[in-house]
Amino acid sequence: MQIAIVLYEGFTALDAIGPYQTLSPLPDAETVFVAENPGPVSDDSGTLTVVAKKALTEVPRPDLVVVPGGPPENVGRQMRNEAMLGWLRAADATSTWTTSVCTGSLLLAAAGLLTGRRATTHWLSLESLKEFGAEPTGERVVFAGKYVTAAGVSSGIDMGLTLAGRIAGGTYAQGIQLMTEYDPQPPYDAGSPEKAPAELVAKFRNGG
Structure with a gap:
């Protein structure tokens, strides 16, 4: 099973690395980082670089596609990048699973892959899914x-584990969870807009 994790300038690192950590241990998995052009790709902080070993065109038929998100301006550029959107459509035509983390779903939506489907994304971008005919859910x-x-962001770990369970069974996925010691015990209960202090939610809704 070939797993293609898509990179582009300004992606959010954990969006890609969370699924990488939870999906790459699957039996017979070949995980490859891909980008429009092979080589180093910087994350949204500009301080972390991940190397794309192959160009998009070199990986035409992956079994599993993972599209990470990023800040609006970075994702927006890719939503207008026909090389990216065209590859997503072509890869999706033969993929077994097409997945995204955070605002990566906006790329899938822009490619026309989520029309009429329920989908999620970062809470600040949920309404944007509607513009492409998707049905947003929190x-x-x-x-x-x-x-x-x-x-x-962090939900990519949950997505990877859930999908690992669908592919290889719950016991195998639990083994991945155990070996990554994924046992969240956050110091604050502010991980969603429903739980976070109202002033924080308002601050970020107003641009941070």
Whole structure:
């Protein structure tokens, strides 16, 4: 099973690395980082670089596609990048699973892959999904047939584990969870707009 994790300038690192950590241990998995052009790709902080070993065109038929998100301006550039959108459409035509984390779902939506489907994304971008005919939901991980979307950033870990369970069984996925010691015990209960202090939610809705 070939897993293609898509990179582009300004992606959010954990969006890509969370699924990488939870999906790459699957049996017979070949995980490859891909980008429009092979080589180093900087994340949204500009301080972390991940190397794309192959160009998009070199990986035409992956079994599983993972599209990470990023800040609006970076994702917006890719939503206008026909090389990216065209590859997503072509890869989706033969993929077993097409997935995204955070605002990566906006790329899938811009490619026309989420029209009429339930999907999630970062809470600040949920309304944007409607513009492309998707049905936004605030759930953390959403399955809509072979399309799997995860909410903001850290939810990519949950998505990867859930999908690993679908592919290899619950016991195997639990083994991945155990070996990564994924046992969240956050110091604050502010991980969603429903739980966070109202003033924080308002601050970020107003641009931070």
